[in-house]
Amino acid sequence: MIWYKEKQDNDVIVSTRIRLARNLEKYPFTETLTNSGKEKVLGELKESIMNNNSTLSKDFTLYEMKNLKKSERQSLAEKHLISPDMAKNGFGAVFISNDENMSVMLMEEDHLRLQVIMGGNKLKEAFDLANKVDDALEENLDFAFSEKFGYLTACPTNTGTGMRASVMMHLPALTITGNIGKIISSVRSIGLTVRGLYGEGSKAYGNLYQISNQITLGVTEEEIIEKLQNITSQIAKHEIESRDELKQNDAVIDKLWRSYGTLKFARQISSMESKALLSDVILGENLGIIDIKGKKPKIELMVETEPSLIMDKKELSPEERDKKRAELLRENV
Amino acid sequence: MIWYKEKQDNDVIVSTRIRLARNLEKYPFTETLTNSGKEKVLGELKESIMNNNSTLSKDFTLYEMKNLKKSERQSLAEKHLISPDMAKNGFGAVFISNDENMSVMLMEEDHLRLQVIMGGNKLKEAFDLANKVDDALEENLDFAFSEKFGYLTACPTNTGTGMRASVMMHLPALTITGNIGKIISSVRSIGLTVRGLYGEGSKAYGNLYQISNQITLGVTEEEIIEKLQNITSQIAKHEIESRDELKQNDAVIDKLWRSYGTLKFARQISSMESKALLSDVILGENLGIIDIKGKKPKIELMVETEPSLIMDKKELSPEERDKKRAELLRENV
Numbered sequence: 001m002i003w004y005k006e007k008q009d010n011d012v013i014v015s016t017r018i019r020l021a022r023n024l025e026k027y028p029f030t031e032t033l034t035n036s037g038k039e040k041v042l043g044e045l046k047e048s049i050m051n052n053n054s055t056l057s058k059d060f061t062l063y064e065m066k067n068l069k070k071s072e073r074q075s076l077a078e079k080h081l082i083s084p085d086m087a088k089n090g091f092g093a094v095f096i097s098n099d100e101n102m103s104v105m106l107m108e109e110d111h112l113r114l115q116v117i118m119g120g121n122k123l124k125e126a127f128d129l130a131n132k133v134d135d136a137l138e139e140n141l142d143f144a145f146s147e148k149f150g151y152l153t154a155c156p157t158n159t160g161t162g163m164r165a166s167v168m169m170h171l172p173a174l175t176i177t178g179n180i181g182k183i184i185s186s187v188r189s190i191g192l193t194v195r196g197l198y199g200e201g202s203k204a205y206g207n208l209y210q211i212s213n214q215i216t217l218g219v220t221e222e223e224i225i226e227k228l229q230n231i232t233s234q235i236a237k238h239e240i241e242s243r244d245e246l247k248q249n250d251a252v253i254d255k256l257w258r259s260y261g262t263l264k265f266a267r268q269i270s271s272m273e274s275k276a277l278l279s280d281v282i283l284g285e286n287l288g289i290i291d292i293k294g295k296k297p298k299i300e301l302m303v304e305t306e307p308s309l310i311m312d313k314k315e316l317s318p319e320e321r322d323k324k325r326a327e328l329l330r331e332n333v
Numbered sequence: 334m335i336w337y338k339e340k341q342d343n344d345v346i347v348s349t350r351i352r353l354a355r356n357l358e359k360y361p362f363t364e365t366l367t368n369s370g371k372e373k374v375l376g377e378l379k380e381s382i383m384n385n386n387s388t389l390s391k392d393f394t395l396y397e398m399k400n401l402k403k404s405e406r407q408s409l410a411e412k413h414l415i416s417p418d419m420a421k422n423g424f425g426a427v428f429i430s431n432d433e434n435m436s437v438m439l440m441e442e443d444h445l446r447l448q449v450i451m452g453g454n455k456l457k458e459a460f461d462l463a464n465k466v467d468d469a470l471e472e473n474l475d476f477a478f479s480e481k482f483g484y485l486t487a488c489p490t491n492t493g494t495g496m497r498a499s500v501m502m503h504l505p506a507l508t509i510t511g512n513i514g515k516i517i518s519s520v521r522s523i524g525l526t527v528r529g530l531y532g533e534g535s536k537a538y539g540n541l542y543q544i545s546n547q548i549t550l551g552v553t554e555e556e557i558i559e560k561l562q563n564i565t566s567q568i569a570k571h572e573i574e575s576r577d578e579l580k581q582n583d584a585v586i587d588k589l590w591r592s593y594g595t596l597k598f599a600r601q602i603s604s605m606e607s608k609a610l611l612s613d614v615i616l617g618e619n620l621g622i623i624d625i626k627g628k629k630p631k632i633e634l635m636v637e638t639e640p641s642l643i644m645d646k647k648e649l650s651p652e653e654r655d656k657k658r659a660e661l662l663r664e665n666v
Contacts, residue, residue: 250652254600254659261594267587319583326587 002100006119012236013121018130021162029154060095074308166212172283173242206275256284268322296332335433339452345569346454354495362487393428407641499545505616506575539608589617601655629665
């Protein structure tokens with residue numbers, strides 16, 4: 001099941017992602033290839049995965065970027081199944097597993113990027129699955145690998161394991177109390193990265209933060225997973241403690257209910273505002289303050305009200321999207 | 334029935350007020366009296382009205398300011414039954430009719446100020462009633478009157494008829510469209526005054542404006558009433574036209590619904606914010622956009638959520654009032 005529809009067993013950890021960067025040994029990296037060179041590598045990768053790999057060809061569907069409309073590509077990015085860059089550039093292709101837990105991007109920054117994404121706190125499970133698919137891919141493909149460095153990647157920051165493990169956390173209480181600054185500093189000081197919802201440079205809309213490993217060289221995959229597991233557990237503990245502090249805060253309680261009222265009655269809502277309001281309502285639910293059961297989980301609504309997903313294949317102006325978003329929110333919050 | 338509970342036959346004109354200023358012939362004006370002089374005049378006025386005047390003594394109840402707590406005096410001012418000045422100073426007394434349509438303030442700026450206040454557009458009716466009570470008062474009291482000037486008053490701006498006729502109008506559409514500025518200028522250019530909810534110097538909280546006559550000298554009461562009647566009808570027409578313009582305005586529609594949502598779910602609301610939100614909801618109802626029927630009319634809620642009325646004789650801190658106000662609004666909007 002796609003990550004944002006999965007029932008969360010933990011209020012704080014929203015999703016877990018493992019991404020492995022791989023490149024074919026016999027070709028230069030994507031960036032240095034000519035256009036025809038890129039087409040050639042892309043063809044070879046598709047062919048290998050579709051025809052020679054029984055596991056992958058059965059469970060995955062291929063989407064070629066050039067055959068998709070911009071809004072369809074953006075929808076895939078909003079579901080976190082392809083990168084924002086790939087949606088923007090419109091080049092390459094992606095295999096997406098039928099349960100939408102996995103995707104294999106072809107000809108992005110690296111020749112191949114395998115991603116496993118799951119709802120909730122599933123680092124170990126996601127890592128095991130990524131490993132399994134990686135092994136299946138390696139049956140037919142020779143990846144660039146150095147005994148000294150490990151997997152070779154287009155950007156040296158990925159060289160080694162080629163793995164980026166990341167955990168998306170919902171941290172409204174740490175944000176409201178202002179404690180998030182301290183947390184971010186200490187996470188960074190031990191070589192992990194904190195970013196917003198859409199990766200590098202993006203703000204923490206909806207109080208969603210991605211914690212991921214920065215170092216890929218000189219460490220094993222297991223070490224990365226363990227470190228991330230430990231840190232995110234600690235952050236989750238701090239978040240829960242901060243929530244306890246807010247339970248008696250009248251101004252906060254008022255704000256959370258107002259956000260609920262806005263979601264319930266507004267007639268136009270931007271995607272950014274929608275995330276902030278939904279985050280407030282999630283916090284209200286976590287604190288046991290907002291006890292009105294809506295039709296859909298709020299994280300699901302955060303994703304489904306994204307600009308391209310809200311359009312649902314029909315082109316809409318920003319104003320029309322804001323209206324449709326408000327309608328969807330009114331009905332489901 | 335007190336003005337704000339009366340069913341409105343007109344969406345724009347909220348209430349009508351007639352006030353007559355009178356002074357006893359044989360005493361100087363309040364301001365120039367010594368304290369014992371003030372007490373003497375006050376005693377004489379009370380005595381005359383209570384004992385010698387069968388009409389008034391039967392239908393009216395006497396409240397002495399010195400016997401009321403500050404919050405009780407403020408409650409009377411919030412109901413517009415005494416002036417904010419009288420509530421503040423705590424001197425004098427007021428006779429209030431049992432149906433709360435009339436009050437007779439004693440020893441305010443003038444020795445006696447008779448007021449009739451009614452819900453809706455009732456200039457003629459209120460004027461007739463004020464006249465009748467004025468005649469009843471004159472049976473036992475000799476008012477300062479000059480053949481040349483008319484009734485003599487403490488402030489020369491009231492001399493002549495001693496009458497201030499005013500109409501409280503709810504003008505949200507003229508305010509939102511910005512047309513209110515032009516209206517105010519033209520109303521002022523013909524010798525009328527536009528003020529906020531609490532008279533001189535007060536802002537138009539809740540988009541409530543009081544239109545009243547400025548000139549009392551050299552005109553008859555009937556001329557004042559007719560002029561005010563004409564002008565307020567014209568303003569009401571402009572307001573209705575401006576509302577038509579707003580019916581298709583998505584941003585306005587969104588704002589009105591958001592205000593409804595806030596009233597429905599907020600946990601603390603200031604008196605000022607409450608009026609602004611209620612004004613939005615009234616407009617929403619007028620435009621036929623907000624069709625959720627609340628338990629109480631919004632104008633009634635505007636008055637009943639005033640700081641002293643919300644306390645209902647129990648002293649509350651501003652924070653406690655904001656919470657109680659939000660609760661009352663949630664239940665009744």
